[in-house]
Amino acid sequence: MGLFANKRQDGNYSMSQLFFLVVLRVFIGWHFLYEGITKLVNPDWTAYGFLNDSGWVFSGIFQNMANNPGTLKVVDFLNIWGLILIGFSLILGFLSRPAILGGILLLAMYYLSQPPFVGIEYAIPSEGKYLWVNKNLIELAALAVLFVFPTSRKIGLDRFIFRAGIEENL
Amino acid sequence: MDENNKSSRGRFSRRELLKSLATIPVIGAFAYGFYKKTNYDRLLNSSILDELGMNQSSSLRSEPITKGKKIRIGIIGAGGRGRDLLKGLGFVEPQWIDKTREAAENDSANKRYEEYLEQEYLNVELNGVCDVFDINAEKALAAAGNPERKGTDSKPGHQAKRYTRYQDLLNADDIDAVIIGTPDHWHGPITIEAARKGKHVYCEKPMTWTVPETYQVREEVIKNKIVFQLGHQGRQTESYIKAREAIQKNILGKVNLIEVTTNRNSPNGAWVYPIHAEANPETIDWKQFIGPAPWHEFSLERFFRWRCWWDYSTGLSGDLLTHEFDAMNQILDLGIPKYATSSGGIYHFKDGRTVPDVLQTVFEFPQRDLTMLYSATLASSKNRGKVIMGHDASMEVGNTLTIKADRDSTRYGEKIKEQVIDPSRPIFSYIPGRKNVDAVTSATEQYFAGRGLLYTYRNGRRVDTTHLHIKEWIEAIRTGGSTSCNIDRGFEEAIAAHMGTIAYKEGRRVEWDAENEKII
Incomplete structure (x- = not known):
């Protein structure tokens, strides 16, 4: 099953570990979903301004x-x-592993487009103060945590989808 | 696995199901939150827009040109600006095509080539070229021979005739209309003569260099029934048109003060243009250049940087105040001011010029209870917008338009108290073509773009305002329609500018006697 299979899938978490991992997953999902939907419903939205404001070595791309x-x-x-x-x-905890990888990729692009490095100024103001580490990078790291501490087969649709595997484990 | 699923479905307990569906209510919560938020935004937006009676959609379309006869054009004065006008008309030299095409190949953000190719064909022919400088004339002839917009790799087409005297061009039978791109001191005399010959005129601003010729130009244009367009291409700027709509809907309340400005900070912006290497008494018809101006011995500085001398120029008043004045006249129908006062001086460019580089002109319109303040410097590029200040709201206009409610407004007071309107945020903002790509280059160009003088948008595409302004003129000739910067608007522009100049030169308050149409 390749990407979807993981030997360490659904290791034994304590109740509180599981609870907060799921909370983290849902919160990041909520954030992604709202970012996406607000862009979808705004006919004038485009990445043009953000991309053009890019700094550092990848700015040309x-x-x-x-x-x-x-x-x-x-x-x-x-x-x-x-x-x-x-x-x-x-x-929903649905195909969470590829989704997490996709999220990491998107966040990496946002970060690399406008990294908060010394000496690079951006026209679009940031909503906080950052040096090297910004919220994109933190969210990226949080997704990486979710990748190595998966929860979707415990709480989520993946539990239903991959239940055969779970049963084997049980 | 399918087999497995089927066989295990029965054993999937309620507890298992709950665990796999546990987070679904989050989607419900999200949907509810999103619905609430969208409704709130929509209500806020529509209650503000209902209050204002404005909509944010762009209503301007660029109509395709009408079929009909080809208009035959001559150009008098084909220097820098003159060739810009030719470009708006659809004629550039093959070398320009080469250069711009190459620039576009090297930089995908550079859209000048693509935009020029997309510029509409106006069904015109360029038959005559007149310039006192040989190089300018040759360039314009090359442009005239390039109606197909090709580079140097293709053969020149149609041959236009070069005239050394503008009078001969005006006498030509194969010319219906002329574009005047000469220095200021020639605008009036050539327009008058063109009108007498029945040629339609597109004249660069300012309309005139002296007061007396202002009346004559108006008289001859009206008497000879020619189609006249003054070169204030800002008339085509979408945000100005939207601003006029906002004024007509009384969104700002009573307006008592308008502030318009010019800020530039480069030699080019201060008219210190480069001197062409091949310019000399052999290639320049100096005597004809001087024309109505006081005699001066041959001077390359004066020829190329003529805007720096009153002898040929109208200074900041004629060159840049007129754009601001005309924009406000377009938006507010101001007409000629009752009084003008000016101050300023040559404070930065002490290069022998006679025109000021810092100028403040104040126009009073007592009949409108309104003051228009013009403030200019050629030695700082700090950006100051055009601001129209009303009791209920103020409006800032450039290529974009922003209206903010006044915190002490009577009209919006209730809504501000209810927090429907936030005075620190725009109640209306208009950004034409916001999905489009801007790639303006030089500082001067950026200045013009910010001022709405370079580009505007039609049908969601960026277009050159000069092109639209020329197109309007050509269409008016072809169909007998009217132009937006016609002779009456031109007369108002010229008189206002002259009042500002006289006030500066004589250090006094200048008055307009509307009844007798005299400056006193």
């Missing part, structure tokens, strides 16, 4: 994405639906 109308359309589409699907997936 991100700005190229922004300035090619065809690419921009694809980027906008993937971003919106990526956020929404990952959001649903984390909340």
Whole structure:
């Protein structure tokens, strides 16, 4: 079963460990889902401004994405639906492992587009003060935690989907 | 696995099911929260927009040109601005195509080439070129021969005729209309003569250099029934049109003060233009350049940087105040001010110029209970917007438009108290073509773009306002329609600018006697 299988899947957590891991998963899912849906319902939303505001070594790549109308359309589409699907997936615990990897990829792109490095200034103001570590990076690390401490087969639709595997484990 | 599932379905207990569906209520909570939030935003937005009676959609369409006869054009004055006008008309030299195409290949953000190719064909022919500088004339001839918008790799097409005297161009039978892109001191005389010859005129701003010729230009344009357009391309800017709508809907309440500005901070912005290497008394018809101006011996500085001398120019008043004035006249129908006072000086560019580089002009419109303050410097590029200040709200206009309610407003007082309106945030903001890509280059260009003088949007695409302004003129010639910056608006613009200049030069308050149409 490749990606979906994990020897350490559903290790034994205490009740409180499981509870807070699920809370973390649901909260991040909520955040992704809302980010995605607000973009979906705003006809004027585009990643253009964000991409064009890119700094550091990858700025050329991100700005190229922004300035090619065809690419921009694809980027906008993937971003919106990526956020929404990952959001649903984390909340419901449905195919959580690929969703977590997708989320990490998205967050890595956001981070690399506008890393809070010394000497790089951005036109779009950030809502807090950051040096090297920003909320994108923290959310990315939290997703990595969820990846190594999976919960969707305990609490989530994956429990139903992969129940055969669970039964074997039981 | 399917087999497995089927066989194990019966054994999937209620407890198991609960665990797998435990987080589903979160989706319900999310949906409820999202619904509440969207409703709140929609209510807020619609109650504000209902109150204002404005909508945020863009209503402007660019109509395709009408079929009909080809309009035959001549250009008099084909220097920097003159060639911009030709570009708006659909003619650039093949070298420009090469250069811009290459720039676009090297930088995907550079859309100038693509935009030019997309610019609508106006069904015109460029038949005559007149410039006192040979190089300018040659460039314009090359542009005239390039209606197909090709690079140097293709053969030149149509051959336009070069005229060394503008009078001969005005006499030509194969020219219906002229574009005047000369220095200021020639605008009036050439317009007057063109009108007498029955040629339609697109004239760069300011309309005139002296007061007396202002009356003459108006008289001849009206008498000879020519189609006249003054070169305030801001008339085509979408946000100005939207701003006018906001004024008509009285969103700002009573307006007593308008503040408009010019800020530039580069040699180019201060009219210190480069001197062409091939310019000399052989390639420049100096005597014709001087024309109605006081005689001066040959000077390359004066030829290329003529805006720095009153001898040929109208200074900040004619060059930049007029754009701001016309924008406000477009938005508020101001007409000619009753009084003008000015102050300023040559404070930064002490290069022998006679026109000021810092200028404040105050126009009073007592009949409207309104003051318009113009403030300019050529030695700081701090951005100050055009601001129209009303009792209920203030509006800032550039390429975008922002309206904020006044915290002490009478009209919005209730809604501010109910927290429906937040005075620190716009109650209306209008960003035309917000999904489009801007790639403006030089500082001067950025200044113009910010001022709404470079580009605007039609049908969601960025277009050159100069092109739209010329198109409006061409269509008016073809269909007998009217132009937005017609002779009456031009007359108001010229008189206002002259009042500001006289006030500066004479250090006094200048008055407009509306009854007798005289500056006193």
